[in-house]
Amino acid sequence: MSDNTTEIRAALRAILADHSSADAVLAAEPEGWNEPLWRVLDDGGFATIAVDETIGGSGGSLADACAVLHELGRSAASIPFAEHALLAGWLLSQGGWDLPGGVLTVIDDTSGLQIEAAGAGFTLSGTANHVAWAGASTQILLAAVVDGTPTALLLSTKDVQVGGGANLAEEQRRSVAVDSITVPAERTWELPADAVEQLRLRGALSRAALIAGALERVSELTVRYTSEREQFGRPIGRFQAVQRHVVRLTEMAQQAAMATTVAALNGSDAVDFFDVASAKIVAGECASGGAAAAHQAHGAIGMTKEYELGQLSRRLWSWRDEYGHESAWARELGHRLAEAGADELWPRIAAGLLAAGPQA
Amino acid sequence: MRFIPTGLSAQELQLQREVREFVKDALPAGYRPGLGMGASRSPEFSKKLAERGWVGMAIPKQYGGHARTAVDRFIVTEELLSAGAPLGAHFVADRQTAPAIIKFGTDWQREFFIPKIVAGECWFSLGMSEPDAGSDLSSVRSAATRVEGGWLLNGTKIWTSGAHRNHYFAVLCRTSPSEDKHQGLSQLIVNLRGDGVEVRPIPFLNGAHEFNEVHMTDVFVPDEMMLGAEGSGWQQVTSELAYERSGPDRFLSTFGLVKYLIAERATGGLTPEQERAVGQLVARFWTIRQMSLSVARTIDDGGAPAVEASLVKDIGTRFEQRVIDVIRDVVEVQLDLDSNSTFEQLLAESVLTGPSFTLRGGTTEVLRSIVSKGLRNV
Numbered sequence A: 001m002s003d004n005t006t007e008i009r010a011a012l013r014a015i016l017a018d019h020s021s022a023d024a025v026l027a028a029e030p031e032g033w034n035e036p037l038w039r040v041l042d043d044g045g046f047a048t049i050a051v052d053e054t055i056g057g058s059g060g061s062l063a064d065a066c067a068v069l070h071e072l073g074r075s076a077a078s079i080p081f082a083e084h085a086l087l088a089g090w091l092l093s094q095g096g097w098d099l100p101g102g103v104l105t106v107i108d109d110t111s112g113l114q115i116e117a118a119g120a121g122f123t124l125s126g127t128a129n130h131v132a133w134a135g136a137s138t139q140i141l142l143a144a145v146v147d148g149t150p151t152a153l154l155l156s157t158k159d160v161q162v163g164g165g166a167n168l169a170e171e172q173r174r175s176v177a178v179d180s181i182t183v184p185a186e187r188t189w190e191l192p193a194d195a196v197e198q199l200r201l202r203g204a205l206s207r208a209a210l211i212a213g214a215l216e217r218v219s220e221l222t223v224r225y226t227s228e229r230e231q232f233g234r235p236i237g238r239f240q241a242v243q244r245h246v247v248r249l250t251e252m253a254q255q256a257a258m259a260t261t262v263a264a265l266n267g268s269d270a271v272d273f274f275d276v277a278s279a280k281i282v283a284g285e286c287a288s289g290g291a292a293a294a295h296q297a298h299g300a301i302g303m304t305k306e307y308e309l310g311q312l313s314r315r316l317w318s319w320r321d322e323y324g325h326e327s328a329w330a331r332e333l334g335h336r337l338a339e340a341g342a343d344e345l346w347p348r349i350a351a352g353l354l355a356a357g358p359q360a
Numbered sequence B: 001m002r003f004i005p006t007g008l009s010a011q012e013l014q015l016q017r018e019v020r021e022f023v024k025d026a027l028p029a030g031y032r033p034g035l036g037m038g039a040s041r042s043p044e045f046s047k048k049l050a051e052r053g054w055v056g057m058a059i060p061k062q063y064g065g066h067a068r069t070a071v072d073r074f075i076v077t078e079e080l081l082s083a084g085a086p087l088g089a090h091f092v093a094d095r096q097t098a099p100a101i102i103k104f105g106t107d108w109q110r111e112f113f114i115p116k117i118v119a120g121e122c123w124f125s126l127g128m129s130e131p132d133a134g135s136d137l138s139s140v141r142s143a144a145t146r147v148e149g150g151w152l153l154n155g156t157k158i159w160t161s162g163a164h165r166n167h168y169f170a171v172l173c174r175t176s177p178s179e180d181k182h183q184g185l186s187q188l189i190v191n192l193r194g195d196g197v198e199v200r201p202i203p204f205l206n207g208a209h210e211f212n213e214v215h216m217t218d219v220f221v222p223d224e225m226m227l228g229a230e231g232s233g234w235q236q237v238t239s240e241l242a243y244e245r246s247g248p249d250r251f252l253s254t255f256g257l258v259k260y261l262i263a264e265r266a267t268g269g270l271t272p273e274q275e276r277a278v279g280q281l282v283a284r285f286w287t288i289r290q291m292s293l294s295v296a297r298t299i300d301d302g303g304a305p306a307v308e309a310s311l312v313k314d315i316g317t318r319f320e321q322r323v324i325d326v327i328r329d330v331v332e333v334q335l336d337l338d339s340n341s342t343f344e345q346l347l348a349e350s351v352l353t354g355p356s357f358t359l360r361g362g363t364t365e366v367l368r369s370i371v372s373k374g375l376r377n378v
């Protein structure tokens, strides 16, 4: 972590303690996002961390953005940072667009849409599901390869029908229907060849970082709970069977954090497929195993809506599916590794963190 | 609990390249790889490595070591393990005994043993376990009594890997009775070929001769072979175990399964299930390696990441076993140790030896106690 990243995390943690407390998280559920928190973070310049200063962002590295996501994950904060900054902000910067006002989001899965070139612009129809924060956004971006050209399109939410949908944590994942609208040429731009892929990788990395943050907090909660809760005359954390859950959970949290941090640090110029696929796979698997261990160690209290664990575990169960299930990433990664051949396997693993020296 | 991600410097990357080249030359084309530190042993290979300065790397120069870092040692070790190289002869002496002698030993011991270890010519076993003392090492019964010029040692050690081939072992034994089981223990360096020492084989599950029972009857151990202060055996052994725990030998034992699955099957195309297995496992190799490397870097930076090391051992050894299950599940072959497929041989070998990964060097259960105590104390 650079000094910058450490500062960002410390500042955010203080804000989140006030605006993403367990009560605030519950209060935000009916709306599907935590708008008051977003306002505070937006005013403070946190909402555009890692977006180029030249287009009106706050600047910063991909690792900084992942540090923000880590903190947001820790505090179960339902805000559109990943889509707004890491994805939409980055796409806009690829076209040299200034950040427009309002919340931005992206359609990550364009498979339900038909996009056709029409004159200098494009026509668009179909439905995209699970669009994050679509009900809170003013603009929606998407990136797709149209007639062989990687292209970005900027839609106003006024021109689309935003339906329902939420993830297991009641965070907005809306359907977006488009009825054969025309996107004029001035709201589209050609992207670099690998931009669609880079966007996909950034989305996956964002969820890995959220998961790592949430697991860190789940792990803290569980250590605390098991040393306070007594049964049979002693803290349950003294029973080896319970220790097993706590240690497994810690292991999951540490692995998710390591994988995500290394992928983010390596991704300063371009995000790497191997790194992100690995981080998403590891984080997804750890989300499953970690949540299970935490619930088992907590007993019934963990199943109550007010208790913080549930806020985090519902997100863990959702985020592991978003931007590609870990199984899909694993198949793709395995396919590429097999194509590269056995002799390339170890060198790829041992490439590890590319920056020299410890990232304290 | 803190794992700081770390990368390799230019010099470290250079070392990595050198080891890779060395391994390519030193292992002939048809070389049959082995499973991590359980790979075969080759005194010639150990000597060749030593000639390159890759044994006893972290030992100070004045004792013939190379004054390299823990990370340098990590790099050499992971390259050898990932190739399934025959490092069995010198591995324990290099990993465990040499650092213990440097830390606790006398000048005489350092001068006598270290140059031989660094040359890859002096091999050690570990003399801890006994029939009634496994996880609970403090209950060892082997005992030494004071005699003129030294000690008279009696007792039985068990599960002593390689005792039939190695030269010495450091025996944890009681040197004075004590109320507190952790007091009154010492370590004596014993010549495995000496008078009164009898090494009896215990066949390993795969039929190999790895384990031994070592009986010691009135073995005379001269004073200069006491390792560390009399009565400090417990502290020494526990500190020694910390070296033993978090290295690449704790997550790479079954790496060959993934590598040779690709080598042998990828030309015809892996099935989607196999691809998924490879992806899942490789993602985890990459992550765990980074954690293990982080422990080495922390040691070089003067830290004492004992709890982190235990955590990595637990993660790594359970992962080594999971690799076997996942791979076996997606290949569906009838196992045969004599198969002419390297992949299938390794898989058969893994199934037979896999349960040992989470036992040797401290069981999963015991490690978890250490970690959970560490977590409560933060």
Ligand SMILES: Cc1cc2nc3c(=O)[nH]c(=O)nc-3n(C[C@H](O)[C@H](O)[C@H](O)COP(=O)(O)OP(=O)(O)OC[C@H]3O[C@@H](n4cnc5c(N)ncnc54)[C@H](O)[C@@H]3O)c2cc1C
Pocket (backbone or CB within 6 Å): A240, B125, B126, B127, B128, B129, B130, B133, B134, B135, B136, B158, B159, B160, B161, B162, B356, B357, B359, B360, B361, B362, B363, B364, B365, B366, B369
């Ligand atoms: C391949 C291999 C090589 C080895 N090489 C050597 C060697 O060279 N030298 C040497 O000295 N030893 C060696 N060992 C021995 C190894 O260190 C012991 O097997 C290990 O410490 C466990 O002791 P044990 O086998 O007696 O099992 P036990 O201690 O009897 O344990 C049996 C089970 O009970 C559990 N258990 C025990 N106590 C506790 C507790 N307090 N809390 C929770 N669970 C507990 C254990 O975790 C385990 O599951 C080797 C072992 C293997 C498998």
